[in-house]
Amino acid sequence: MFNKKTGFMMMLLLAFSIVLAACGSEDSSSGTEGDKGYSKLLVGTEATFAPFESMNDKGEIIGIDVDVMNAIGAEIEAEVEFKNVGWEPVFQQVTNKELDLGASGITITDERKQTYDFTNPYYEATLMIVVKEDSPIATLAEIEDKKIAVQINTTGHEAAKKLQGVGSSKILAYENQPIAFQEVINGTAAAAIGDNAVVLEYLKNNPKSGLKAIESSEFEKEYYGFMVKKGNKELLDLLNEGLQKIKDNGKLEEITGQKID
Incomplete structure (x- = not known):
């Protein structure tokens, strides 16, 4: 014989299952997977690193990294959203999956590759x-x-640590590059060290800074890459696919002013 109480409970369980299924089908805020991979990419950056990323008068993040990522996004059919989170938080939030990737003029190094995966290079510095x-x-x-x-x-x-030693008290480390330059202006530091494109952009935008740049053959070439969580091969392959397309069609060279293999 049909038990009304049992039937009622079964109906409640069925309704609850439908609600759960509906909730599970909603897109997440980042890393949303579409028919061709990720339909939206949440990208972390530190927007005081012009010309790669900076804030315009409207509070928008602009720069080379933004243009390159948007070009890649167009090729892989993914929406790209940048968040200005700060330099060190970029690394932390990629690790914690709060961000899909980091794009902040990040140099590919052997040490970083132990913890993160990088795309093929898109810029030489x-x-x-x-x-x-x-x-x-x-x-x-x-x-x-x-x-x-x-x-x-x-x-x-x-x-600087290679030059003076890891424990040197004469190395003054700051959250962003403009502060480091300002410390030279203030006389707190005798010199600053930074990436060439960033140094030259700063001097161009601050012609009365009283600073000059010095090249040194002792510095090795560096290569920037977009950074993802270690082991995220699906996203890495997708980014490299889009990056290769904009290398092949000339869009990357148009944005960066460099031709890179």
């Missing part, structure tokens, strides 16, 4: 020294015993 215009400093060796300002946990920071 090198480091430069920044000093006051009237400074007698002309070589890397001349700042070996002087205070050096850098952006924390960047290749510029690593170069």
Whole structure:
């Protein structure tokens, strides 16, 4: 005989299952998988790194990385959303899956590859020294015993540690590159070390800064890549697919001014 109480409970369970299924079908805020992979990509950056990323007067994130990622997104049919989270949080939030990837002029290094995966390179860079215009400093060796300002946990920071030693108290590390340049202007540091495109962009935008840039053959070439969580092969392959397409059609060279294999 049919039990009314049992029937009622079965109807409740069925209704609850339908609700759960409906909730599970909704898109997440990032890493939303569509028919051809990810339909939306949440990208973390540190937007004081012009010309790669900066904020315009409207509060929008603009720059080379934004243009390259948007071009890739168009090729792989994915919407791209940038979030200005800060330099170190980019790494933390990619690890925690709060972001799908990091795009912030990130140099591909062996140390970083132990924790993250990187796309193929999309930009070639090198480091430069920044000093006051009237400074007698002309070589890397001349700042070996002087205070050096850098952006924390960047290749510029690593170069300073290589020059002076990991525990040197004369290395002044800051959250972003403009602060490091300002410390040279203030006289707190004798020099700063930063990526060439960023240094030259800063000097162009601040012609009265009283700073100059110095090249050094002792700095090795660096290559930027987009960074994803270690093991996220699906997203990595998708990004590399889009990147290769904009290399082949000339869009990458148009954006960066470089031709890179």
